[in-house]
Amino acid sequence: MNPMSMQLSSKDFHRISEIVYRSCGINLKPGKEALVRSRLMKRLRAQRIFGVQAYLDYIESPDGSHELALFIDAMTTNKTSFFRESEHFNYLRDHVLPGLTSHRLRFWSAACSSGEEPYTLAIWLKEHMPDIDKKDALILATDISKRMLEKAHLAVYPANTLKSLPSPQFKKYFNRLNGQDAGSYRITDEVRKMVRLAWLNLMESWPMKGPFNVIFCRNVMIYFDRPTQQQLINRFWELLEPGGFLFVGHSEGLSAINHKFRYMRPATYRK
Numbered sequence: 207m208n209p210m211s212m213q214l215s216s217k218d219f220h221r222i223s224e225i226v227y228r229s230c231g232i233n234l235k236p237g238k239e240a241l242v243r244s245r246l247m248k249r250l251r252a253q254r255i256f257g258v259q260a261y262l263d264y265i266e267s268p269d270g271s272h273e274l275a276l277f278i279d280a281m282t283t284n285k286t287s288f289f290r291e292s293e294h295f296n297y298l299r300d301h302v303l304p305g306l307t308s309h310r311l312r313f314w315s316a317a318c319s320s321g322e323e324p325y326t327l328a329i330w331l332k333e334h335m336p337d338i339d340k341k342d343a344l345i346l347a348t349d350i351s352k353r354m355l356e357k358a359h360l361a362v363y364p365a366n367t368l369k370s371l372p373s374p375q376f377k378k379y380f381n382r383l384n385g386q387d388a389g390s391y392r393i394t395d396e397v398r399k400m401v402r403l404a405w406l407n408l409m410e411s412w413p414m415k416g417p418f419n420v421i422f423c424r425n426v427m428i429y430f431d432r433p434t435q436q437q438l439i440n441r442f443w444e445l446l447e448p449g450g451f452l453f454v455g456h457s458e459g460l461s462a463i464n465h466k467f468r469y470m471r472p473a474t475y476r477k
């Protein structure tokens with residue numbers, strides 16, 4: 207049977223939603239059936255399994271744990287860009303960086319996708335913290351998607367994705383590539399080495415102790431339900447240093463969450 211012709215019953219959708227929620231907290235709401243179906247079909251084709259239930263049985267079996275990770279990866283939405291929600295970076299420059307006087311600085315991009323967010327941050331630190339190279343500064347960048355982390359490791363981006371860079375001078379942090387990568391740019395080594403990439407599922411335990419000066423958790427909580435968001439916000443609070451900053455996506459304010467953060471401006475909170 208051609209997987210393309212396969213229908214997704216509401217029972218299948220319900221089962222998939224449960225697996226995804228249990229594995230990574232993403233709350234697949236009704237209305238997402240077509241998206242889920244097309245993402246699922248890619249995995250069925252890759253595995254040459256031609257039945258939805260057989261595939262779901264497999265990923266829920268002890269032998270299917272590797273495929274389960276690939277399935278969850280396929281279910282994620284990874285849209286991102288350089289200088290996305292640039293107000294955050296302006297706020298950082300004007301109100302956060304001047305106060306970061308300690309030698310040890312820790313930033314966390316908690317759902318970094320293909321790397322644009324942590325690399326933007328690294329470039330911003332280079333530009334606006336003149337002594338950054340003398341500090342023990344690290345940007346931890348984590349995501350559940352190994353596909354995206356591989357892209358972030360490569361750090362190669364097509365020219366059209368660099369249009370959001372605020373000024374041409376930022377091109378100094380990108381090397382133009384030739385040959386089969388002509389038309390793309392690679393982040394320079396000096397920027398890449400400021401970023402430590404790692405796989406991390408926000409729903410599981412976190413190996414790092416913190417404290418962090420700044421946490422970016424943008425455009426991922428939108429996929430989680432309220433209890434999951436609440437839990438995550440509590441955990442970010444624990445990991446931030448007193449006075450540390452939390453940036454969330456502009457469509458993800460914390461108004462429905464119980465928290466002790468001080469509201470600074472839209473999508474910007476301080477411990």
Ligand SMILES: C[S@@+](CC[C@H](N)C(=O)[O-])C[C@H]1O[C@@H](n2cnc3c(N)ncnc32)[C@H](O)[C@@H]1O
Binds near residue numbers: 230350407408425426
């Ligand atoms: C829409 S992207 C946002 C990227 C970036 N923060 C931004 O704002 O441009 C959301 C990312 O969250 C990741 N994600 C979803 N659930 C996750 C989880 N449970 N743990 C870690 N990352 C997760 C996805 O893989 C995806 O790359």
